[in-house]
Amino acid sequence: MNSCGKYVKEMRKQYSLTQEQLAAKAGVGLRFLRELEADKPTLRMDKVNMVLEMFGTKLGVVSKEKQIEL
Amino acid sequence: MNSCGKYVKEMRKQYSLTQEQLAAKAGVGLRFLRELEADKPTLRMDKVNMVLEMFGTKLGVVSKEKQIEL
DNA sequence: GGGATTTATACCCGATAGGGTATAATCATC
DNA sequence: GATGATTATACCCTATCGGGTATAAATCCC
Numbered sequence: 001m002n003s004c005g006k007y008v009k010e011m012r013k014q015y016s017l018t019q020e021q022l023a024a025k026a027g028v029g030l031r032f033l034r035e036l037e038a039d040k041p042t043l044r045m046d047k048v049n050m051v052l053e054m055f056g057t058k059l060g061v062v063s064k065e066k067q068i069e070l
Numbered sequence: 071m072n073s074c075g076k077y078v079k080e081m082r083k084q085y086s087l088t089q090e091q092l093a094a095k096a097g098v099g100l101r102f103l104r105e106l107e108a109d110k111p112t113l114r115m116d117k118v119n120m121v122l123e124m125f126g127t128k129l130g131v132v133s134k135e136k137q138i139e140l
Numbered sequence: 141g142g143g144a145t146t147t148a149t150a151c152c153c154g155a156t157a158g159g160g161t162a163t164a165a166t167c168a169t170c
Numbered sequence: 171g172a173t174g175a176t177t178a179t180a181c182c183c184t185a186t187c188g189g190g191t192a193t194a195a196a197t198c199c200c
Contacts, residue, residue, distance in 0.1 A: 004130070031188065034147075042115065057133055059115070060139055070133045088175085088176060102159075107177095
């Protein structure tokens with residue numbers, strides 16, 4: 001798990017949710033969630049945070065080597 | 071320093087750069103850098119990363135309480 | 141393998157992010 | 171206090187993000 005998208009995908013599966021369910025719960029569009037899991041780089045931070053909050057996380061500053069830091 | 075914007079602002083001052091200089095070095099617009107330092111929530115991740123990379127950092131997943139994690 | 145579910149890809153379209161710029165406000169130095 | 175530099179705020183305009191949706195591909199379960 002070395003990217004934001006992979007993180008979301010793995011957490012989603014841990015919670016046994018479909019993309020559709022997670023998107024609905026997080027309040028974002030299905031298409032956006034898919035782009036997030038595919039690590040599209042141009043996503044808006046607020047939308048990404050709406051998803052990450054479902055897992056008690058959010059976007060923050062990390063060192064360049066690291067990707068996930070909890 | 072408990073936000074991405076504050077982090078950028080502080081790092082920029084540590085490097086003794088003006089907003090204009092950092093924006094130019096990072097390859098983003100001056101207006102964007104100002105919105106970043108003001109913690110506008112709807113910023114695009116790729117643009118934010120262009121600035122953070124100047125300081126050896128980037129956006130990543132952090133726990134909800136934390137904001138900066140190096 | 142077949143049918144159902146889930147995910148990936150592609151399109152349209154409205155809303156807005158971000159570049160540029162101009163002006164006002166703030167700050168520094170004298 | 172005045173001058174110059176830096177930062178904050180406000181506007182215009184284009185590019186594109188994100189919602190919605192439709193279809194194809196992949197995955198699952200029997």
